Amino acid sequence: MTIADRLLGALIGAAELCTVEIGRELGLYSALRDSPLTAAELAKTASIDERYAREWLEQQAAAGFLTSADGVSFALPAETASVLLDEGGPDFLGTAGEFAVGLGLLTPRVIEAFRTGEGVPYSEYGRHMRHGIASFNRPMFAHQLTSEWLPAVPEVDARLRAGGARVLDLGCGVGHSSVAIALAYPAVTVRGIDLDPASIEEARRTAAAAGVADRVSFTLGDAAVEGERGYDLVTIFEALHDMGDPVGVLRNCRRLLAEGGSVFIGDERVSDEFTAPAGEIERLQYAFSVLHCLPATRAENPVHAHGTILRAPTVMEWARAAGFDDPSVLDIPNDFWRFYRLR
Numbered sequence: 001m002t003i004a005d006r007l008l009g010a011l012i013g014a015a016e017l018c019t020v021e022i023g024r025e026l027g028l029y030s031a032l033r034d035s036p037l038t039a040a041e042l043a044k045t046a047s048i049d050e051r052y053a054r055e056w057l058e059q060q061a062a063a064g065f066l067t068s069a070d071g072v073s074f075a076l077p078a079e080t081a082s083v084l085l086d087e088g089g090p091d092f093l094g095t096a097g098e099f100a101v102g103l104g105l106l107t108p109r110v111i112e113a114f115r116t117g118e119g120v121p122y123s124e125y126g127r128h129m130r131h132g133i134a135s136f137n138r139p140m141f142a143h144q145l146t147s148e149w150l151p152a153v154p155e156v157d158a159r160l161r162a163g164g165a166r167v168l169d170l171g172c173g174v175g176h177s178s179v180a181i182a183l184a185y186p187a188v189t190v191r192g193i194d195l196d197p198a199s200i201e202e203a204r205r206t207a208a209a210a211g212v213a214d215r216v217s218f219t220l221g222d223a224a225v226e227g228e229r230g231y232d233l234v235t236i237f238e239a240l241h242d243m244g245d246p247v248g249v250l251r252n253c254r255r256l257l258a259e260g261g262s263v264f265i266g267d268e269r270v271s272d273e274f275t276a277p278a279g280e281i282e283r284l285q286y287a288f289s290v291l292h293c294l295p296a297t298r299a300e301n302p303v304h305a306h307g308t309i310l311r312a313p314t315v316m317e318w319a320r321a322a323g324f325d326d327p328s329v330l331d332i333p334n335d336f337w338r339f340y341r342l343r
């Protein structure tokens with residue numbers, strides 16, 4: 001495929017992702033879930049303008065997201081419905097459009113940051129990125145974290161099953177990992193910490209909605225300076241590469257762990273060394289790095305702004321620099337993340 005063909009394909013994809021975000025934000029896919037609709041019916045059900053409804057329906061069918069035999073009535077196939085609407089379900093990718101819009105909205109700010117060298121605070125990326133990240137990761141937390149990842153380290157799993165274990169979830173975002181751990185291990189208490197005020201507020205709602213607010217709490221703060229000790233497990237999911245002092249955070253983790261406790265990290269599954277051209281997932285991570293992770297970390301007044309591409313040898317180096325004698329890369333399959341245990 002030529003570069004021109006690739007860019008054209010990417011442009012089609014980017015434009016279609018924006019139309020997916022229109023459908024998500026306005027509840028158009030939800031309206032189509034139960035039965036096929038005409039433009040007039042969709043306009044009425046979703047309280048939108050009919051002419052826009054018709055154009056969107058035709059475009060969605062042309063893109064292959066909806067089906068229509070007559071160009072008048074449009075249906076949402078069951079498989080597409082689960083990908084676009086079942087938030088928390090194993091196949092959910094309904095916020096891919098929200099993610100893309102979030103990146104695009106801040107691109108002019110990032111261009112300016114390239115000129116000035118300044119950062120773009122995580123909070124400025126707003127709800128599109130916050131929700132985009134959270135919803136992308138949520139299916140993994142709901143379906144793999146406590147059934148595959150933590151049980152892959154039997155000692156950690158057993159410790160969480162024993163009464164009274166305490167878990168600290170650093171860079172917890174909107175709290176789906178903290179809540180998943182609390183739901184799977186009924187005897188644990190979990191504390192989530194994040195630098196982003198909007199994420200912490202949303203995390204409290206996540207815990208309340210899941211009925212675990214009595215065992216899951218959230219604190220606004222910096223993982224590098226958190227001071228409460230005695231945790232059996234410290235988790236960091238897709239956040240170590242975002243932290244402005246990653247070695248300082250890991251050093252702090254050592255201080256916060258109870259005797260015999262572990263740090264469990266999930267971060268990007270990228271190759272061990274720079275490779276160009278890179279595989280698809282690494283390409284995605286590199287694009288996030290340029291557009292989001294590097295500018296957001298640079299806004300933290302960092303000791304070290306790493307960017308998204310956190311390679312396994314770097315994690316090992318950071319872990320040893322932080323004083324962990326026995327860091328290991330875990331043999332847990334996952335398309336997006338690699339896992340580490342530090343002790």
Ligand SMILES: C[S@@+](CC[C@H](N)C(=O)[O-])C[C@H]1O[C@@H](n2cnc3c(N)ncnc32)[C@H](O)[C@@H]1O
Nearest residue numbers: 137171172173194195196222223237239242243
């Ligand atoms: C990519 S998000 C991941 C959020 C969540 N763990 C997840 O997997 O959905 C990275 C998170 O790290 C948080 N973060 C960045 N630097 C931090 C720091 N120094 N201390 C605590 N949280 C931090 C950000 O606010 C953001 O919520």
